[in-house]
Amino acid sequence: MSSLEQMYQQVILDHAKHPVGRGLVAVDADHLHGESHQVNPTCGDEVTLRVDVLPGVDGGPARVAGVSWEGQGCSISQASVSVMTELVSDQPLDEVARLDALFHDLMGSRGKGLDDEGVEDDLGDATAFTGVSKYPARIKCALLGWAALKDSLVRSGASATND
Amino acid sequence: MTTTEVGTGPSGRTFTPAELVAVRADFPLLGRTVRDGKRLVYLDSAATSQKPQVVLDTEVDFxxxxxxxxxxxxxxxxxxxxxxxxxxxxxxxxxxxxxxxxxxxxxxxxxxxxxxxxxxxxxxxxxxxxxxxxxxxxxxxxxxxxxxxxxxxxxxxxxxxxxxxxxxxxxxxxxxxxxxxxxxxxxxxxxxxxxxxxxxxxxxxxxxxxxxxxxxxxxxxxxxxxxxxxxxxxxxxxxxxxxxxxxxxxxxxxxxxxxxxxxxxxxxxxxxxxxxxxxxxxxxxxxxxxxxxxxxxxxxxxxxxxxxxxxxxxxxxxxxxxxxxxxxxxxxxxxxxxxxxRELGMDAVCAHEAELATELLRIAEIPGVRVIGPATVGTLGQDAGPEAGLPDRVAAVSFVVDGVHAHDVGQVLDDAGIAVRVGHHCAQPLHRRFGIAATARASASVYTTVDEVTAFREALAGVRAFFGAE
Known part of the structure; x- marks a missing residue:
């Protein structure tokens, strides 16, 4: 498989064509919600993402109830938001934070992927972006949606900081 | 304006093939390969040009x-x-x-x-x-x-x-x-x-x-x-x-x-x-x-x-x-x-690049490719005063490919060793005016060849198929 084919895996092309979560949806009044607009100023790609957070009950953890978004951009940025939407939905916030860190590690791997295959499996379809990490100019495309999610969670009040 | 008669400047003289070979030999970077040994086709001169040896030597000498x-x-x-x-x-x-x-x-x-x-x-x-x-x-x-x-x-x-x-x-x-x-x-x-x-x-x-x-x-x-x-x-x-x-x-x-x-x-x-x-x-x-x-x-x-x-x-x-x-x-x-x-002669440079502009504009023949800007190279008329007779556009051609984002277009071209610019080229209002967020741009300079432009067109023709765009 050429580098180009490694970058544009079929799963990425499929997500770009049939994105998950596209189209902003209203959030229940008794849920937390946050919205973030992120732009990549070098290429003009943008995403507006809304997160719906189900507050924890009886000391249980808060969870991402759903993610919806609007955006335009290259297939990498759009597919990455789509894959992320699937991955984090219904996950507790600490797991979302762990996945975010794993995905950032993957993007820093220069095409090598993560050392721990078991951990890598946790990223599901998002491992398809390993090929992207070989191209420094495209990594920010793949991270655009993740930046919007992190910021939305902060804005929702569900996550305390935006480290 | 006419499309058949390309403005070439007062002399109308372009480079001979031998002169163009000599010009290219003046630019050491053009000899390198990219992306696993592919010949570099540098079509991003509007962003920055490559430098001839004499410029590098002059700086070192200083x-x-x-x-x-x-x-x-x-x-x-x-x-x-x-x-x-x-x-x-x-x-x-x-x-x-x-x-x-x-x-x-x-x-x-x-x-x-x-x-x-x-x-x-x-x-x-x-x-x-x-x-x-x-x-x-x-x-x-x-x-x-x-x-x-x-x-x-x-x-x-x-x-x-x-x-x-x-x-x-x-x-x-x-x-x-x-x-x-x-x-x-x-x-x-x-x-x-x-x-x-x-x-x-x-x-x-x-x-x-x-x-x-x-x-x-x-x-x-x-x-x-x-x-x-x-x-x-x-x-x-x-x-x-x-x-x-x-x-x-x-x-x-x-x-x-x-x-x-x-x-x-x-x-x-x-x-x-x-x-x-x-x-x-x-x-x-x-x-x-x-x-x-x-x-x-x-x-x-x-x-x-x-x-x-x-x-x-x-x-x-x-x-x-x-x-x-x-x-x-x-x-x-x-x-x-x-x-x-000045030694190359700006008339000859201009005539050479007018030819390249015409070749670049042929991308409009590829299904799904749309040029943003003048579709042809014409000649400025007498009302252009000192510029009468010169081409009315240069060899910088921005374009969109239906169903494929400019960034993705640029990536496929890059895989073939072809360097183009993608994005809004620091002109967001102009892109907004055309209702697009980003374009790809191929641009030439004195050292660009028709052969390179042909390679670019051939690679571009395969882009929509790669992404399954209909």
Whole structure:
């Protein structure tokens, strides 16, 4: 498989064509919600993402109830938001934070992927972006949606900081 | 305008195949490969050009043999360094048809535009005394730009308007990517549909250039559409109302004969790094009397005559605008680049690139590919004054591919070793005007070959299939 084919895996092309979560949806009044607009100023790609957070009950953890978004951009940025939407939905916030860190590690791997295959499996379809990490100019495309999610969670009040 | 007769400049002579081979051999970088041994096809010269060996050698020679502080010190090296620095100014002045004292070194074209805009602001604050009164702008005055500008010739004017209370207006761009001058002057003309002003106060009816216009800043050639602006017409209209003209010549000077005196503009900027020269240096041209009157912006060492604790008198231009240690080696390299181009002959460069523009525009034959900008290369008519007979667009062609984002287009081309620019090319308003976020752009220079353009077209033809676009 050429580098180009490694970058544009079929799963990425499929997500770009049939994105998950596209189209902003209203959030229940008794849920937390946050919205973030992120732009990549070098290429003009943008995403507006809304997160719906189900507050924890009886000391249980808060969870991402759903993610919806609007955006335009290259297939990498759009597919990455789509894959992320699937991955984090219904996950507790600490797991979302762990996945975010794993995905950032993957993007820093220069095409090598993560050392721990078991951990890598946790990223599901998002491992398809390993090929992207070989191209420094495209990594920010793949991270655009993740930046919007992190910021939305902060804005929702569900996550305390935006480290 | 005609599409069959390509403007080639007065001589009409292009490079012979042997000459083009020799030109390419002058550019060491063109010999390298990229992405696992693929031949490099460099079609991003509008972003920055590659450099001929003589430019690299000149810079090295300066550091190895002549390096010293210029315009200070009386030792032998200081003399030689100053001579090289000032000789470079002559070389650059000769390329664009100006007097040597009318060329100010700047770190780049962006800084040059900011120098003029901020100088005008300083004049408005009263600096420069009576001589600088002609530059003053304020509430009720208008600054005119175009919708096609690179951000570097837009944002400084937005800032000047915000700081002085002047109004920013702009010439709209038509569907063909050319400036729509239908509303340029009143005389019964109508303002173009997209003609705008930041705070329309109902004074509609006046032309875009009217008695309130103080500055008209525009690009000679758009870095996105490749279209050549009707400089003579805009300059004539600006002169009638006493407005200053500021020409962004970054995309013209490297590619066609440019005679700034003949064009009659008041100020112009261009950059070395797009003109086969080094990064870190550019030039600002100003008509001598204007440079004499314009207050300096950056002040400090080297730009002064007499300094007392109470005040300072400034050196005459161009030194008045060159405070601090200058980019001497880069300026000397820029001089070598200017000579290199003049030796090739700007008529021949222009004719060569007109051929390449025509070849680049053939991408429109590929299903799903749409060119943003003039679709053909025509010839400027007699109304273009000193530019009559020259091509009406350059070999910078922006395009979109239906169903595939520009970034993805660029990636597939890159995989074939073909370097194009993707994004908004620092011209967001122009992209917004066409309803697109990003385009891909292929641009040529003296060393580009038809063969390279053919390779580009072939790779581009496979892009939609790769992404399964229907």
């Amino acid at each position: 550091y190895e043999q002549r390096n010293a502080a210029v315009h200070r010190g009386a030792h032998a090296l200081a003399e030689e360094a100053t001579e090289a620095f000032e000789h470079a100014r002559q070389q650059v002045a000769a390329l664009v048809g100006t007097d040597v004292g009318e060329i100010v070194w700047t770190p780049g074209a962006t800084t040059g535009i900011n120098l003029v805009a901020t100088g005008i602001q300083h004049a408005t604050l009263g600096r420069g005394g009576e001589a600088a009164e002609r530059f003053r702008v304020g509430p009720g005055d208008e600054i005119l730009v175009t919708e096609a500008e690179h951000h570097s010739n837009l944002v400084p004017w937005q800032e000047l308007a915000a700081r002085t209370g002047a109004t920013l207006r702009w010439i709209p761009v038509g569907d063909d990517g050319r400036l729509d001058l239908s509303g340029l002057e009143a005389a019964g003309g109508t303002t173009g549909s997209g003609a705008g002003r930041a705070d329309d106060d109902g004074r509609g009816g006046a032309g875009l250039i009217n008695e309130r216009t103080r500055v008209v800043a525009f690009a000679h050639v758009s870095n996105v559409t490749g279209a050549v602006a009707p400089v003579s017409r805009i300059v004539a209209a600006a002169r009638r109302v006493g407005a200053l003209t500021v020409l962004d010549a970054c995309q013209s000077v490297p590619h066609r004969p440019v005679d700034l005196h003949a064009l009659g503009v008041d100020f112009a900027v261009f950059s070395a790094h797009k003109t086969l020269g080094p990064t870190g240096v550019g030039a600002l041209y100003g008509r001598r009397e204007l440079l004499e009157a314009l207050p300096p912006v950056t002040t400090g060492g080297s730009m002064v005559e007499v300094v007392t604790m109470e005040g300072t008198t400034f050196a005459p231009p161009p030194l008045k605008f060159e405070a601090g240690t200058q980019m001497v080696a880069q300026a000397v390299g820029f001089g070598a680049a200017a000579d290199y181009l």
